[in-house]
Amino acid sequence: MPKLILIDGSSYLYRAFHALPPLSNAHGEPTGALFGVYNMLRATIKAQPEYVAFVSDAPGPTFRDEMYDQYKANRPPMPDDLRAQVEPMLGLVGALGFPILRVTGVEADDVIGTLADQAHKQGIEVVVSTGDKDMAQLVRDGVTLVNTMTNTTMDTQGVFEKFGVRPDQIIDFLTLTGDTVDNVPGVAKCGPKTAAKWLAEYDTLDNLMANADKVGGKIGENLREALPQLPLSRQLVTIKLDVPLEQGVTDLTMRPRDIDALREMYARYEFKAALKELDAGEPAAAPSPVAAPAISPESLARELVTPDLSGPGTYELVTTQAQFDAWLERLRTAELIAFDTETTSIDSMRADIVGLSLSVEPGVACYIPLTHDYPGAPAQLSRDMVLGALKPIFEDPARPKLGQHAKYDINILSHYGIALQGLKHDSMLESYIWNATATRHDMDSLARKYLGYETVKYEEVAGKGAKQISFSQVDIDTACRYAAEDADVTLRLHHALWPLLQSEPKLRSVYEDIEIPLVPVLAGMEQRGVLIDVNHLRLQSQQLGKRMLELQQQAWGAAGHEFNLDSPKQLIAVLFDELGLPIKVKTPTGAPSTNEEALEAIADDHALPRLILDYRGLAKLRSTYTEKLAEIVNLRTGRVHTSYHQGAVATGRVSSSDPNLQNIPVRTEEGRRIRQAFVAPEGWLVLAADYSQIELRIMAHLSGDEGLLRAFHEGGDVHRATAAEVFGLQPEEVSANQRRAAKAINFGLMYGMSAFGLARQLGVDRGEASDYMARYFARYPGVRDFMESTREQAHRDGYVETIFGRRLYLENLKARNQALRAGAERAAVNAPMQGSAADIIKRAMIAVAHWLKGRDDANMLMQVHDELVFEVKRESIDEVRKAVVERMSGAAALRVPLLVEAGVGANWDEAH
DNA sequence: GTCGATACGTAC
DNA sequence: GACGTACGTATCGACG
Known part of the structure; x- marks a missing residue:
C-alpha cells in the first residue's frame, strides 16, 4: 500500500521552538526551531514514503476569521525569534526536496484534511505528522496521526483511548469543550470528560442539542x-475536506535535494554535523543518542531531539554475586557513576531502600533488587552485603557520582551508614541552571525535552492512588526496566546538558561552585531536622480552638444564623446579599472578595467583618501551623524534617515544604508563639543569624547609586536615611510616617511597584505617591538608571543575571497582553536582587557547612532566604556565632558591607 | 476517595 | 492592571 506523509509545518515549528533551548548562530540569528524542524524531517526522509507534503499556514486571514471576528483573538502573536525562522525554514524544507503547500484563505489543517481525504479515497495510506489534537477528527482506517516529539501514533483505537469518543465524534467533542487558545466558545464548565459522557449517551451533537432540556443540573443550564x-x-473546529488544490496526491513526490543550497544553509546556521555529512557524500544518518558529548549547543541540540532509534538500553537484572562483582569492577574504572535508589516512600526520611540502579555508560545499566517482597519473589543479593561493598566507592570523593535529584538518594544511603562523597553532577540541577523556567526538572520532563524520550512512568509499574503498591511489591523484572532506565536516562541527560553548561562559563560556575556543593549541605539539614516542643504546640492549638469557637458563636449571632466561616462563598452570601454591605473589592474572577482588605473596608459598617478577620487569623495559625507541625513531628526524633527544594524557584531561591519552614509567622504576637516551639535540646541553644537588608544592599551594589551606597556605608537606619533624603530633612527630624513611606518605597521599588501600588500601600492619593517616587528618583538617580538598564537587558537578551551569573529567562516580555508584559518587566527588575541574595546565602551555607564539618557542637538546621538557624552547644555559642557571622558577611564582596545580625535564645523566637 | 480550580494568607 | 518569589489549607464541584 503506498503511503502519504502529511507534515503539519506550523505544529512542527512551534513544537521545535518550544522544545529547544534558544539557540542562535554567530550572527545572532535564532536557529533553534529551524534545527528542530530539520531533525524531525530526517525521520520522514528515512521512512521513504511514496508521497509527502510539508503543509504550512499562509499569511493573511482565513475563512474562519471572516466567519467569526473573535477567532484566535486570544492567541499571542508569534514570538519574534520564531517569526524570523519561518522563511529560512521554508527554504530549508524546499532544499531538502519536500513539496511545500501553502494555501491562502484556509489553514494548514484544511489542506491536510483535503489531501488526507483524497488519498484515503484512492486507497493510499495516510500518516499525518502533527502535535495538534484537533487533527484527531481525520483519523479512520488507513489514516493515522503521528506525534513526532513523543514518537507515538494514534489510530481509531488511540483516539478512543485518549478522548473517549470515536474519531467521527471529535468535531462534536471539540465543539462542546471549545478552545480557549483559538477562542472558540464551547459549553461553560464542559471539559473533555463531560463532552465524552454526553456523546456516549446521545451519540451526536445534533441529538444532544435536540435533547438539551433533558440534561439536568447547572451544567445542563450551561x-x-x-x-x-x-x-x-x-x-x-471542522477541518475542511474540499479545499481546491492545484496538485493531486500523486504529484506530491520528493524532489532531489539542492546540495548547494543546503551547504550554504547548513554553514549559515551552523549545522556542523549536517554539513560534514553532506561533504562526505553520506546520506544523513540518525546520530547515535549515546555519542560522545559534543561541545557546541547546536550539535548538542541534534542529540537532544533525536529519539533513541536503537530502542531501549541494555538493562541487566543483578541477582548473583558474579554479576554484582562484574559491576563493581565497572564502577572502579568508571569516569562517572550514575546511580539511583528505589525505595518504599517518596518521603526520604521514612523510606527504606528496595533496590539500586547503576550506569557508567549511556544505554547500559543494571538494577540490583534488594528487598523486593511479594509471593514468589526470587532470591536477591543481601542488602547489607551489596551496600557494604558499595560503601567504599560511594564514600570515595575521588570517584565522581551523578544523580537525578541526588539529595534524595544521599538521604536514603545515609540511613544505611553511607555518607556519599564526590557528588560531581546532578542532571536536575544542570537543567535548572541552564534554564530554570523552560521545563520542570523531574526526570520524565527532562527526558522528553532533552532526549525526545518517553520514560517508563512510576505509575505504570506501581499504580496510583489507592491502588498504588509499594515498590517492594513490584515484580523485579518490571522494576528492572523502570529502575535501570532511571540510571541510564540520568547519564544520558548529563551527556546532553553538561556540554551546554560548559559552553557558558558563568552558568557552569554557578552550577559547580554553588548548586552542587549545596546538595550535601541541604541533605544534612533535612536529616538533622529541628527539635519541636510538641506540648507547647498542642496547648496553643487548644487555646486557639477555644477562641475560634467563641468567635464562631459571635459571628453566627451577628449574621442571624449558622454558616461555615471557612467558606468564602457562604460568607459572600451573608455579607453582601443578606446584610447588604457594600462590595468594595473583587477577586480576579470578578466575584466579591472577602479578603482582609475587603473586610477591613467594611469593618466599621457591621460587627461581622471584624469577627471574621479575627477568626481567620486564628484559623490560619491553627490549621497551617500548630496542628500541622505537631502532626508532622517525627516521633522517633521529636523533630520536623523539612524538604528543601533546589529546583523550584525561578530566581534561585531554595524553597521548603512538608512542612514549609520558610513561612512560620513572625509579625504578630500569637504567631511568634509558634516560633517558640522551635527549640534546642537540653544544654543547647538556638542561634539565628540573618542578613540585614540584603536585597536593598544588592540594589545599592548593582546600581552603584552614590546616595544609597553612602547610606549603607554610614550604617544606621537606611529607611530613615532614605526618608531624610526624600523629604529634605535631618535624619533625626524624620517622622514615623515619613519613615514608613520611605520603607514602602524601598521595598516597593525592588518589586517594580508603581505609583498606584505605593498609593494603595500607604493609603495616600496617587498624586502624592507619584510625588514621593519622583523625589526618590531625583535623590537616587542611579537606582532609576539601573532599573531602566535591567529592563533593557531583559528585552535585548530575554534574560537577566545575578551578580554571580545565574540567569533568569523572562517568558512574557513580548506578550501582547499588557498585564503579562508588565508583570514580566517587574519580575526582570526583581530577579537580579532576589537571585543575588539567594546566591549569597547559598555560598554562605557552603562555607559554614565546611567550617562545621567534623564538629559535634553545632548543626545548621534551617534556611529562611536571608536567615540561617543553628542549634549550638551552650559552651560553644560564642565561637560558633563569630564563625557563622564571618562566613555569612564574607560570602560576597560587594560595594557595601554585608551586615549580619545574630541572636541567641532557648528557642527560635528568643533568638531574634 | 481523588483531583483541580479558586480563594485566602503566611514568609522573605 | 497596578508588588517580586514561594507553599499550604479549606471549600467546592466533578469524577469514578
Whole structure:
C-alpha cells in the first residue's frame, strides 16, 4: 500500500521552538526551531514514503476569521525569534526536496484534511505528522496521526483511548469543550470528560442539542445557554475536506535535494554535523543518542531531539554475586557513576531502600533488587552485603557520582551508614541552571525535552492512588526496566546538558561552585531536622480552638444564623446579599472578595467583618501551623524534617515544604508563639543569624547609586536615611510616617511597584505617591538608571543575571497582553536582587557547612532566604556565632558591607 | 476517595 | 492592571 506523509509545518515549528533551548548562530540569528524542524524531517526522509507534503499556514486571514471576528483573538502573536525562522525554514524544507503547500484563505489543517481525504479515497495510506489534537477528527482506517516529539501514533483505537469518543465524534467533542487558545466558545464548565459522557449517551451533537432540556443540573443550564452559538463553533473546529488544490496526491513526490543550497544553509546556521555529512557524500544518518558529548549547543541540540532509534538500553537484572562483582569492577574504572535508589516512600526520611540502579555508560545499566517482597519473589543479593561493598566507592570523593535529584538518594544511603562523597553532577540541577523556567526538572520532563524520550512512568509499574503498591511489591523484572532506565536516562541527560553548561562559563560556575556543593549541605539539614516542643504546640492549638469557637458563636449571632466561616462563598452570601454591605473589592474572577482588605473596608459598617478577620487569623495559625507541625513531628526524633527544594524557584531561591519552614509567622504576637516551639535540646541553644537588608544592599551594589551606597556605608537606619533624603530633612527630624513611606518605597521599588501600588500601600492619593517616587528618583538617580538598564537587558537578551551569573529567562516580555508584559518587566527588575541574595546565602551555607564539618557542637538546621538557624552547644555559642557571622558577611564582596545580625535564645523566637 | 480550580494568607 | 518569589489549607464541584 503506498503511503502519504502529511507534515503539519506550523505544529512542527512551534513544537521545535518550544522544545529547544534558544539557540542562535554567530550572527545572532535564532536557529533553534529551524534545527528542530530539520531533525524531525530526517525521520520522514528515512521512512521513504511514496508521497509527502510539508503543509504550512499562509499569511493573511482565513475563512474562519471572516466567519467569526473573535477567532484566535486570544492567541499571542508569534514570538519574534520564531517569526524570523519561518522563511529560512521554508527554504530549508524546499532544499531538502519536500513539496511545500501553502494555501491562502484556509489553514494548514484544511489542506491536510483535503489531501488526507483524497488519498484515503484512492486507497493510499495516510500518516499525518502533527502535535495538534484537533487533527484527531481525520483519523479512520488507513489514516493515522503521528506525534513526532513523543514518537507515538494514534489510530481509531488511540483516539478512543485518549478522548473517549470515536474519531467521527471529535468535531462534536471539540465543539462542546471549545478552545480557549483559538477562542472558540464551547459549553461553560464542559471539559473533555463531560463532552465524552454526553456523546456516549446521545451519540451526536445534533441529538444532544435536540435533547438539551433533558440534561439536568447547572451544567445542563450551561448547555442550554450555549445552544445558539454551538453551530458556529462546530463550523470553526471542522477541518475542511474540499479545499481546491492545484496538485493531486500523486504529484506530491520528493524532489532531489539542492546540495548547494543546503551547504550554504547548513554553514549559515551552523549545522556542523549536517554539513560534514553532506561533504562526505553520506546520506544523513540518525546520530547515535549515546555519542560522545559534543561541545557546541547546536550539535548538542541534534542529540537532544533525536529519539533513541536503537530502542531501549541494555538493562541487566543483578541477582548473583558474579554479576554484582562484574559491576563493581565497572564502577572502579568508571569516569562517572550514575546511580539511583528505589525505595518504599517518596518521603526520604521514612523510606527504606528496595533496590539500586547503576550506569557508567549511556544505554547500559543494571538494577540490583534488594528487598523486593511479594509471593514468589526470587532470591536477591543481601542488602547489607551489596551496600557494604558499595560503601567504599560511594564514600570515595575521588570517584565522581551523578544523580537525578541526588539529595534524595544521599538521604536514603545515609540511613544505611553511607555518607556519599564526590557528588560531581546532578542532571536536575544542570537543567535548572541552564534554564530554570523552560521545563520542570523531574526526570520524565527532562527526558522528553532533552532526549525526545518517553520514560517508563512510576505509575505504570506501581499504580496510583489507592491502588498504588509499594515498590517492594513490584515484580523485579518490571522494576528492572523502570529502575535501570532511571540510571541510564540520568547519564544520558548529563551527556546532553553538561556540554551546554560548559559552553557558558558563568552558568557552569554557578552550577559547580554553588548548586552542587549545596546538595550535601541541604541533605544534612533535612536529616538533622529541628527539635519541636510538641506540648507547647498542642496547648496553643487548644487555646486557639477555644477562641475560634467563641468567635464562631459571635459571628453566627451577628449574621442571624449558622454558616461555615471557612467558606468564602457562604460568607459572600451573608455579607453582601443578606446584610447588604457594600462590595468594595473583587477577586480576579470578578466575584466579591472577602479578603482582609475587603473586610477591613467594611469593618466599621457591621460587627461581622471584624469577627471574621479575627477568626481567620486564628484559623490560619491553627490549621497551617500548630496542628500541622505537631502532626508532622517525627516521633522517633521529636523533630520536623523539612524538604528543601533546589529546583523550584525561578530566581534561585531554595524553597521548603512538608512542612514549609520558610513561612512560620513572625509579625504578630500569637504567631511568634509558634516560633517558640522551635527549640534546642537540653544544654543547647538556638542561634539565628540573618542578613540585614540584603536585597536593598544588592540594589545599592548593582546600581552603584552614590546616595544609597553612602547610606549603607554610614550604617544606621537606611529607611530613615532614605526618608531624610526624600523629604529634605535631618535624619533625626524624620517622622514615623515619613519613615514608613520611605520603607514602602524601598521595598516597593525592588518589586517594580508603581505609583498606584505605593498609593494603595500607604493609603495616600496617587498624586502624592507619584510625588514621593519622583523625589526618590531625583535623590537616587542611579537606582532609576539601573532599573531602566535591567529592563533593557531583559528585552535585548530575554534574560537577566545575578551578580554571580545565574540567569533568569523572562517568558512574557513580548506578550501582547499588557498585564503579562508588565508583570514580566517587574519580575526582570526583581530577579537580579532576589537571585543575588539567594546566591549569597547559598555560598554562605557552603562555607559554614565546611567550617562545621567534623564538629559535634553545632548543626545548621534551617534556611529562611536571608536567615540561617543553628542549634549550638551552650559552651560553644560564642565561637560558633563569630564563625557563622564571618562566613555569612564574607560570602560576597560587594560595594557595601554585608551586615549580619545574630541572636541567641532557648528557642527560635528568643533568638531574634 | 481523588483531583483541580479558586480563594485566602503566611514568609522573605 | 497596578508588588517580586514561594507553599499550604479549606471549600467546592466533578469524577469514578
